[in-house]
Amino acid sequence: MKKLIISGLTILVVNSLYAQNNFSILIKSEKDKQTLAGTIVLVKEMNKMAIADSSGLAVINNIPAGEYTLVFSHVGFKELKKTFIFPLKETGILNIILEPEDRELENVIISSTRSNRSINNTPGRVEVIASDEIREEAAMRPGDIRMLLSESTGIQTQQTSATSANASIRIQGLDGRYTQILKDGFPLYAGAATALGLLQTPPLDLRQVEIIKGAASTLYGGGAIAGLVNLLSKLPSEHRELNFHFNITTAGGLDINSFYSKRNKKAGITFFVSRNTNKAFDPANIGFSAIPKFERYTINPKLFLYFNDNTKLNFGVNASFENRLGGDMQLIKGMTDSTHSYFERNKTKRFSTQLSIDHQINKKNAIAFKNSIGYFSRLISSKGYTFEGAQYNSFTEVTWINKRKKAEWVTGVNLLSDHFNEKELTQGMPRGYEQTTLGFFVQNTWNTIDWLTIETGLRGDHVSGYGFALLPRVSALFKITPKLTSRIGGGFGYKPPTIFTEESEKLLYKNVLPVNPAVNKLERSYGANCDVNYHIFFNKLTFSINQFFFYTYLNNPLFLESTTNGLYSLENIPGYIYTKGAETNIKLGYDEIALYLGYTYTDAKVHNNGITYQNPLTPKHRFNAALVYEIENKWKIGSEVYYFSKQKLSDGTVGRDYWLTGLVAERLWKKFSLYINFENFGDIRQTKFESIYTGSITNPVFKDIYAPLEGFVVNGGIRLKF
Numbered sequence: 001m002k003k004l005i006i007s008g009l010t011i012l013v014v015n016s017l018y019a020q021n022n023f024s025i026l027i028k029s030e031k032d033k034q035t036l037a038g039t040i041v042l043v044k045e046m047n048k049m050a051i052a053d054s055s056g057l058a059v060i061n062n063i064p065a066g067e068y069t070l071v072f073s074h075v076g077f078k079e080l081k082k083t084f085i086f087p088l089k090e091t092g093i094l095n096i097i098l099e100p101e102d103r104e105l106e107n108v109i110i111s112s113t114r115s116n117r118s119i120n121n122t123p124g125r126v127e128v129i130a131s132d133e134i135r136e137e138a139a140m141r142p143g144d145i146r147m148l149l150s151e152s153t154g155i156q157t158q159q160t161s162a163t164s165a166n167a168s169i170r171i172q173g174l175d176g177r178y179t180q181i182l183k184d185g186f187p188l189y190a191g192a193a194t195a196l197g198l199l200q201t202p203p204l205d206l207r208q209v210e211i212i213k214g215a216a217s218t219l220y221g222g223g224a225i226a227g228l229v230n231l232l233s234k235l236p237s238e239h240r241e242l243n244f245h246f247n248i249t250t251a252g253g254l255d256i257n258s259f260y261s262k263r264n265k266k267a268g269i270t271f272f273v274s275r276n277t278n279k280a281f282d283p284a285n286i287g288f289s290a291i292p293k294f295e296r297y298t299i300n301p302k303l304f305l306y307f308n309d310n311t312k313l314n315f316g317v318n319a320s321f322e323n324r325l326g327g328d329m330q331l332i333k334g335m336t337d338s339t340h341s342y343f344e345r346n347k348t349k350r351f352s353t354q355l356s357i358d359h360q361i362n363k364k365n366a367i368a369f370k371n372s373i374g375y376f377s378r379l380i381s382s383k384g385y386t387f388e389g390a391q392y393n394s395f396t397e398v399t400w401i402n403k404r405k406k407a408e409w410v411t412g413v414n415l416l417s418d419h420f421n422e423k424e425l426t427q428g429m430p431r432g433y434e435q436t437t438l439g440f441f442v443q444n445t446w447n448t449i450d451w452l453t454i455e456t457g458l459r460g461d462h463v464s465g466y467g468f469a470l471l472p473r474v475s476a477l478f479k480i481t482p483k484l485t486s487r488i489g490g491g492f493g494y495k496p497p498t499i500f501t502e503e504s505e506k507l508l509y510k511n512v513l514p515v516n517p518a519v520n521k522l523e524r525s526y527g528a529n530c531d532v533n534y535h536i537f538f539n540k541l542t543f544s545i546n547q548f549f550f551y552t553y554l555n556n557p558l559f560l561e562s563t564t565n566g567l568y569s570l571e572n573i574p575g576y577i578y579t580k581g582a583e584t585n586i587k588l589g590y591d592e593i594a595l596y597l598g599y600t601y602t603d604a605k606v607h608n609n610g611i612t613y614q615n616p617l618t619p620k621h622r623f624n625a626a627l628v629y630e631i632e633n634k635w636k637i638g639s640e641v642y643y644f645s646k647q648k649l650s651d652g653t654v655g656r657d658y659w660l661t662g663l664v665a666e667r668l669w670k671k672f673s674l675y676i677n678f679e680n681f682g683d684i685r686q687t688k689f690e691s692i693y694t695g696s697i698t699n700p701v702f703k704d705i706y707a708p709l710e711g712f713v714v715n716g717g718i719r720l721k722f
Helices: 002-019 131-138 146-150 191-197 502-506
Strands: 021-029 040-043 048-051 057-063 066-073 080-086 094-098 127-129 155-159 167-171 179-183 206-213 227-233 241-249 253-263 267-278 293-306 311-327 343-360 365-382 385-403 407-422 433-449 452-463 467-479 484-495 523-538 541-555 558-562 568-572 575-590 593-608 611-614 621-631 635-644 658-668 672-679 693-695 700-702 713-721
Touching: 021 066, 021 080, 040 057, 048 057, 080 094, 127 131, 131 146, 131 206, 146 155, 146 167, 146 206, 167 179, 191 343, 191 365, 191 385, 191 407, 452 484, 502 558
Parallel strands: 021 094, 179 227
Antiparallel strands: 021 057, 040 048, 040 066, 066 080, 127 206, 155 167, 206 227, 241 253, 241 713, 253 267, 267 293, 293 311, 311 343, 343 365, 365 385, 385 407, 407 433, 433 452, 452 467, 467 484, 484 523, 523 541, 541 575, 558 568, 575 593, 593 611, 593 621, 621 635, 635 658, 658 672, 672 713, 693 700
């Protein structure tokens, strides 16, 4: 009997040992097939764990027979779950491939650097506002792109008119004229159109916005001293896209936007049309409009032709018409008298064409041709004063691209003409001008070794009346580890002088003398920047931080100086402006929740004839935070907080610091969504801090605008998708 019991126990033990399975796994990266040491392998049902050794090998012993789910986790890679039935049919080491967590970023192609590389492989630092972010920001301000841009660190929207809300964009503390705004790589918003470019660009037809901070004149010529913003339009796909967006605001605004796109084998089309209106709005009850009364129509059709796999053409038209009236509220409502007589009226017409032809010669060589023709007319009228003129511009460029295994070359030549013709209503002050710029450029991107890519560029521009500008540029990308990268770069820039500056805009160009090539000269700059980017991903937790440092030196900047006879002259001061600082961006995510934190430090100083002072309207400290909760295809809820430190004003006084808060919520269904946005909860307004003008209501003199004027505004709407 005893022998039988012992024999039975022996059989049970042997069977039990036989049922225990050993499992060996080799974990590799999908991108380069490198082994991934430190990968965590978890047997979910047993709560048993193994860690891959230095060779990427993980071994799990004594797995009983049955079905088990194994979870593979590695920092910087997507979590992978796989189910296995033990004992396995195949013996030996099993290979497991993990996908990089930032796979989506790899697919973001950058066009502003001219190399058409993915963002992770671009040596120059480029910030991208993707389509999802554009869609979210469009819920807050669907009529223009001011908020879309100003929510990025280092970027500030500067209002230049207290009653008409005209605005420009500042990067790194430099005036708006030093930032170049492009549409699909075309310079459509320069010169006379600068002050209204942000206000007349709805975001619904944009697929991506690319921002380069720092000198970018080597890439696109004059004007990109502080940076570059490239607005990229949507492209047609085989799936039809038909969107409608309706929005109303408590400030009297109404936005109606629509977009259509469709592509077949040989042709495609996109079509955008919008109507944006607003009633005059005076939340402070001071008698002047914080938001003017305006009506704007925009239409942008675009045709795409695909002749074959190697040749494509697209042709688009941009047109907008706007009538904007700000000033005394009684006058706007039609109750004018001798006291209530101040107004600012802007009537604008914008028309431009865009033509692009791309041809792939062979696997290594391609050629591209671009041409645009633009027309922009503007009538500014105020009490006893009128400024009227039209700008005609054209842009033509031919580019050759050569791609090799280790290097890529981009060379080209372009011709830019800018002609402004003023209707001479101010006797003895003809301020029309004509500038023609002929430029050439060459750029090389060299993949030296796996962890280092270097990009060098050189541009030479000849500006009629102002001479020649030579602009070198260099940048480098260091891939220190899969989680840690760094970029460093620098370049030169220049800006031809015109009367269209922020200071002149505030005066509505009244009594501003014309620029003179015999006296004025090119503003020239150089700058450098570097950043460090670190990111980790683990299960549902994500963390990334980008630390950016910048410096720009601008020699002989153009300033508006008053003369003894009450006129104003634009002069290159005997001195310089320098701006230096840092930007910190942090993203922390867990499951459906994401927290974004940003901080900008900007130290911008003017050295004028031996006297040093802070550049006006530049907050030294700025903080922003956003908390977003999203349930996919159901809910999106976000809250935002912004802080602006004190700013020195042009009259020598100092504006106070302030906080802004907001909340937006959207409920999504398959074909439509409803949203509501609460902007500026605390009703922060400059008119709460101080009076925004001196003098009388009949002849006001407005101060610098450094804080919001419209205060607390609620907007909401519906988006339809067919």
